[in-house]
Amino acid sequence: MYSVETFDLTRKFKDVTAVNKINIKIEQGEIFGLLGPNGAGKTTLISMLCTLLQPTDGTAKVNGFDIITEKDKVRKSIGIVFQDPSLDNRLTAMENLQLHAGLYGVPKNERQKRINEVLELVSLTDKANVLVKNYSGGMKRRLEIARGLIHFPKILFLDEPTLGLDPQTREHIWDYIKTLAQHENITIIITTHYMEEADALCDRVAIIDNGEIKILDSPKKLKDKLKGDTIVLETKVDQKTLSKLKSVKSVKSIKQTDGKLYVNISNAEKNAVKILSIVKNVKSLSIRKPTLGDVFIHYTGKEFRDETNNGNPNKRFLVNRI
Ligand SMILES: Nc1ncnc2c1ncn2[C@@H]1O[C@H](COP(=O)(O)OP(=O)(O)OP(=O)(O)O)[C@@H](O)[C@H]1O
Ligand SMILES: [Mg+2]
Structure with a gap:
């Protein structure tokens, strides 16, 4: 049962x-x-x-x-x-x-x-x-x-x-x-x-x-299904740069929020250089495997922005993906 x-x-x-x-x-x-x-x-x-x-x-x-x-x-x-x-x-x-x-x-x-x-x-x-x-x-x-x-x-x-x-x-x-x-x-x-x-x-x-x-x-299977990696860049880019990034073949999706740019990409180690040739003024860079948050964005097109307001229910809100 x-x-x-x-x-x-x-x-x-x-x-x-x-x-x-x-x-x-x-x-x-x-x-x-x-x-x-x-x-x-x-x-x-x-x-x-x-x-x-x-x-x-x-x-x-x-x-x-x-x-x-x-x-x-x-x-x-x-x-x-x-x-x-x-x-x-x-x-x-x-x-x-x-x-x-x-x-x-x-x-x-x-x-x-x-x-x-x-x-x-x-x-x-x-x-x-x-x-x-x-x-x-x-x-x-x-x-x-x-x-x-x-x-x-x-x-x-x-x-x-x-x-x-x-x-x-x-x-x-x-x-x-x-x-x-x-x-x-x-x-x-x-x-x-x-x-x-x-x-x-x-x-x-x-x-x-x-x-x-x-x-x-x-959760594991959901993350595995997404494949690829996420490059997190501390920077802010304009629409023109975003369009350029989107046209890169290995880029699957891009999101910009809170002064950070999240680039979902296949084979990040190899393709990071290409991204860095397009994006200027990068303060920091990290590469990570997809999280459940990435899965959520992928299937709903939305994200819960709770990284910056830990635990405050009044500040809970949605941001739309760019
Ligand atoms: N009593 C009600 N009368 C009319 N509409 C309702 C009622 N309860 C829920 N809804 C509507 O049904 C939909 C689902 O609401 P629900 O509360 O189940 O969402 P939720 O996923 O629990 O959201 P949250 O994360 O904000 O708690 C919403 O569009 C909401 O406005
Ligand atoms: Mg509810």
């Missing part, structure tokens, strides 16, 4: 098709990533899988239960950490977890042990009796993850779980997510716009845009 299997799953909002006939199969124990630009349909897709939103067409099975006719069974078998926080700020972390454990029917004799376990996992043991209103954003997010796990769900849905967290906390949470997936044989379905997060965490990644899956594979 698959953890998730969708059948032409579709959701329309008036004239917007947020999710368009999606068919995916997610294996048990997988960490599955959904990557897509703003408005791609990620939240709509997982909201349907969590039974929070009714499909307008098609359906899906989650842990073997139908999301339309077996909503309650689906809900009991999943944990959810969504984009909008939903903790009770007037209670302590411990009280929030006790409340949730009760609501989800965790047996009384197991409750405290499980609460301690999940608090430990997100390093909040010593803050268990602090009111949530006095928590930082990062601490709240960690507590929400702990809460999503309290009832031993078979699938954990995480919608942008590390958005707004500092890089160190993010990596801490990745470790924790990995451990969780291995030890509890839990399936994790995660949406993220951090490419390095998807790369580090996910067994498979689906790139979604305009409600459709553009490509689905392991």
Whole structure:
């Protein structure tokens, strides 16, 4: 049995098709990533899988239960950490977890042990009796993850779980997510716009845009498929130079952002000299293999510019490729 299997799953909002006939199969124990630009349909897709939103067409099975006719069974078998926080700020972390454990029917004799376990996992043991209103954003997010796990769900849905967290906390949470997936044989379905997060965490990644899956594979295979190298030049060039570069045969694509020029090219070691004969005033040069970010740009024509505003959700935005 698959953890998730969708059948032409579709959701329309008036004239917007947020999710368009999606068919995916997610294996048990997988960490599955959904990557897509703003408005791609990620939240709509997982909201349907969590039974929070009714499909307008098609359906899906989650842990073997139908999301339309077996909503309650689906809900009991999943944990959810969504984009909008939903903790009770007037209670302590411990009280929030006790409340949730009760609501989800965790047996009384197991409750405290499980609460301690999940608090430990997100390093909040010593803050268990602090009111949530006095928590930082990062601490709240960690507590929400702990809460999503309290009832031993078979699938954990995480919608942008590390958005707004500092890089160190993010990596801490990745470790924790990995451990969780291995030890509890839990399936994790995660949406993220951090490419390095998807790369580090996910067994498979689906790139979604305009409600459709553009490509689905392991991060390694996706990167391998792109072939070639990326030359990163610290410089700024005008339109004329860009046109010249584009006409070079080995150049596949070019992107200019934040004072850097990214040239995707075959056989970079050999062809770098040609590029340098066209581009002037280069402050630095490096050659690297394609990243998941390059894959994303390739399939969506867009990029998430998050290198310069680490962890600040308010500054998250898209830049179009030149
Ligand atoms: N309740 C709604 N009413 C009308 N349109 C909606 C609603 N929810 C989502 N949409 C539209 O559906 C599309 C997909 O939105 P969705 O929130 O699923 O995207 P997303 O990939 O999660 O984006 P983000 O990265 O910004 O979270 C967008 O065009 C959005 O405007
Ligand atoms: Mg979303």
